[in-house]
Amino acid sequence: MVGPLLQRVFVPLEEKMKLRLLPTLILLSFACGVVPELPAEPAALRQELAGCQTFVDADKDGIDDGDEQCLLDRHAPVVYLPRSLDWTLPASVNWLMPRVVMRFHHSSAPDCGVLSQGYVNQYSLVSQSHRKKCWSLWKGYHHCDPTYYSSSGPWNEDQTFFLQHPNDATHSGSSYPSDWIVYGHVYRNTLGGFNAQYWFFFAYNDGPSGFNHEGDWESITVRLRADQTVDGVYFCQHGDCSTFRSPAAMSWYGGTHPYVWTADGTHASYPDESSCDGTWREGFDNSCETVSSYRWFTWSGGQAGQYGYQGGGVINVGEKGLPLNGQQFVKYYARWGEIGNSGDTSGPRTPTYQSTWDLDRGSASSCAGKCGGYAGSCWCDYACVSYGDCCSDACSACGAC
Ligand SMILES: [Ca+2]
Ligand SMILES: [Ca+2]
Ligand SMILES: [Ca+2]
Ligand SMILES: [Ca+2]
Incomplete structure (x- = not known):
């Protein structure tokens, strides 16, 4: 036997x-x-986030969605914007979409229009398909196989959807701070704790040396240990998140909210003004400012009478393929701005399809x-x-x- x-x-x-x-x-x-029971979470989290739980886990990451929102609000950053230097203000996906058109880029043939202005929204953005273009002596340029989709791969740099601004007026972003939305993402990390990731969206990147592009996503990630204490914060610059600071080596507002300095035009995130002003990345320029009335309080109600701007809050976007709060845009596979001559001058792809999205994520052998x-x-x-x-x-x- x-x-x-x-x-x-x-x-x-x-x-x-x-x-x-x-x-x-x-x-x-x-x-x-x-109501289905969710997997057990560390006791410390349960105590600290008491009253947050909704017993719903719609993004299926094993973390109560109510706890995710509370974590996001608890660690949402205060962002020093360089307002006297930077004309490209923050915005949101919902602010941008009605202002742009969607097109399809054929690298060696004329591009095609896909959606006219007024027709780009959270749903149409992710439900488009378009065929490749081929050329032959008897047909000229014509559509041929394969078909590409705006919400799935494979990725092809030479055949892809992109959003285009009809004119430069949209590049300045929104002058109403209530339109400045931060997109949140909570997931389990390699420490057995959680990462609270924050994505800032700008309509335009006005970088040094002509590295300009439409659409700009930048981020920070707050890394929590299994007992929910803060291990540190990753400050990312154009997708490079190697700047990691321990809690003692950075500044905090109200004990839990990291201060972030945003660089002029590029919107890269720095842990202090001097590292921003002194880096080659920003052209060794005066790129950051520390002015209390330029502070962007990113979470709902965060400003609370302080000098600064009250932003439109932090929205939890869920996980790849499983959006929360109607944020279907996280399925969008392609570019947020016009195609330039190089990757540095093309609109970036959606955060879900950038490597930062999985920064420090618990491995496949993790539950x-x-x-x-x-x-x-x-x-x-x-x-x-x-x-x-x-x-x-x-x-x-x-x-x-
Ligand atoms: Ca969840
Ligand atoms: Ca999540
Ligand atoms: Ca940027
Ligand atoms: Ca400065």
Whole structure:
């Protein structure tokens, strides 16, 4: 007779899935109308975010969506804007879309119009398809296979959708701070804690040496340990997030909100004014300013009578393919501005398709976002305890102990 452990080794993966899904299906059939229970989170988080939980996890990352929003609000930055230097103000996706057109870039053939002004929105942005262009002696330029989609790959630099501003008036962004939205992203990190990521959106990047492009996404990421204390903050410049500061080596507002200095025109994020002013990245220029009335309080109600601007709040956009709060734009696969002569002068792609999105993300062998299932090399369901093939964090992340 073969022992249970040995048997398991020879069960094909599909069979395992069936065996493991059966109890879940039975459980679900009894649980109709009952709010599903979320995986256990560290006790410290539960205490600190008491009253936040909604018992909903629509972006399926194993973190209560209410807790995600509370974390985002708790660590939302105060941003020093260089207002006396920079004419390119922040904006939001919803502010930009009605002002632009969508086109399709064919590298060796004339571009095509896709959506006229007034027709670009959260849904149309991610539901377009367009065919490649070919050339032949008898047909000239004509559409041919394959078809490209605005919400999925594969990525092709030479055949892609992009948004285009009809004129330069939109480049200045919005002069109403209520239009300045910060896009939030919370996920499990390699420390067994959470990363709270903040994306700033500007209509235009007016960089040194002519590195200009339409559409500009910049970010910071607050890295939390498993006990929810702050490990540090990544300040990113044009996708380079190698500037990491421990809590003691940076400035805080109200104890939990990091101060960020935004560079003139490029909107890169710095931990202080001097590192911004003294870097080659900004042309060794006076690129940042520390003026209290130029502070952008990014979270709802953050300004609270202080000098500065009250922004439009932090919206949790969810995970790749699973948007929250109607932010379908996170599925948009292509570019936010006109195609330039190089990657540095083309509009950037959506944050979900930039490497920063997965900065310090828990690895595939982690149960982060995989509770009840298979994580690539180990399991995150309750059965893994008896089978002895749990991921190392199955207990802490999913309560499979
Ligand atoms: Ca979630
Ligand atoms: Ca999330
Ligand atoms: Ca930039
Ligand atoms: Ca300065």
